[in-house]
Amino acid sequence: MSRKGQSITLSISERDKAELEAIALEFGMMWGEEQPNISKLIKAIAQRQLLIGNNNDWKESRIRALHRCIAALTDIGQIEQAQIIANLLLERSELSIPLRNEIERFLENSPPAWRLQIDNYILRNQPFQLSYQDARGVLFNFTVRHAQVAPHEKRQYLDCWCEETEGNFDIPELIHNWSLRLDRITDAAVTVISGEWRNQLDEIEVEMHLFAGLAFAYQAKPEDTTSEWLPDKPKVKRVIRRVSSTFWFSREVMQYAPDCVVILPENVRDRLKQKLLTLCQLYDIETTS
Template sequence: MPRKTEAFTISVPPGTKEKLEAIASRLNILWGKKPSTSGLIVAIAQGNVEVGQSFSLTQEQVNSIQQAIKALTDAGHLRDAEILATLALERGNLSPQQRQTIMQQVSQPNQAWRLEVDRHRQNHQPFHLLYCDSQGQNLTYTVRYAEISFEEKRFYLQIWCDETDDIKDTPYPELIHNRCLRFDRIQAILPITGTWRQEGLDSIKVYLHFCRGMVKAYEPRQHDIQDEVIGGVRQVVRRVTYPFWLVREVLRYGQDCVVISPDNVREAVAKELLEMCRHYNLTLME
């Protein structure tokens, strides 16, 4: 039975018909292979197409959206990142440069690396990993264990690997097989045969003392294995796999946190403090 329709005539300024056809084409509202202005009007009347002004975003708001997309992507919530990016692109009235930046964010290959790493971790599947470090050097790792950590507003891939030659004169020989990698520097991943390391990452125990305001203000971390207050000092023992992040954390606490042991971590903090003193032309008095 033929579908009943109603015909009416509208008058529009010159160029409006072409604009309506462009909108219909973008929304994939077609009559055969051509954009359908009639179909567009029907879709609007039925509430299937939202009509309204694009919202204008300040540069600060665009930066916030970009940070949110990055956080969602790093966390593996790729669909959510794409939805947020699409909303900004379609309705945000962005500049060409802003549009390009957001489109690059959701098309970066590190999204695929995160998904692939998660799959191998779940299957306990060892893999080869090609990585480009901060100096532009390509390195290959045979990964026997991997986990994902969040450090200073970014997710990182921590691995246990067979290779050790790329580390020279390390102060942490007990952690020689551990690496901490950025997802956006991964070049390739290839699964291999072999066994998954059940013990996880290598680690050391670091003993920390918090004093003064940090006795109550300190917030326990995921890898703290002991936490107690004795004699007005908060004594924390933490399992550490990559001391670089711990040293940066301790320096932020200033005089309210002291590394008690092991000596190599304690010396790493002292070395950073000495370098800071040299930058400011400070001389330590005995």
């Protein structure tokens, strides 16, 4: 003689019912192949096949650190990883309403398909063709053989090595390097191409001397190959750095003038001198040749 199962009645809202069904679906508690089964879910909990844990015991420091990870991963183009952390945080009940709303907006504003393609190709070291049209209607085509998403002045750029050089006004050694501002690309076509992926952007070494307080306050950067005090010039620090773009490099060092002087190479030094001469003309400062 078979034993009849006992039934219980749950007084829950439609939203809570939907949440329970979602959990049942996640753990494979189903009627047939498609219908989630709340009864099976409750039975699994009762039999301790599924364990219930606290969802409000994370410290604020942990939530703050994970929240910062979302921004950091987004800045370097790891969008999928940032979304994983965002969804993990949304599962927690400790989140304040403003923080929850911010994370939900982040997930709603997911990047376009072409951006995800680029991130995927970078992870795979896969060369690709990038075509897009700017706001003026000018069409750009780039054959990309190395790329990385990098922040410059609070904006995200695609720093890439491309076969095309027309329109690039950097020095000859860096003319294959491009820095494309991603938020100015509204739509793009991205396709796989054959060939080898380059290990890095083209680079040159730039030597600069730092004076006064800047010399003592300077902290070496990962791209620095040398950072040392000059024995014959007290209080002067010599820094040699690998540079892939004179545009971004000059924007950085110009803000430290006159406590930073570029020594070598000559073509980079000459570009900075020309900027200073132009600035003197704008301020009606007479210079001698």
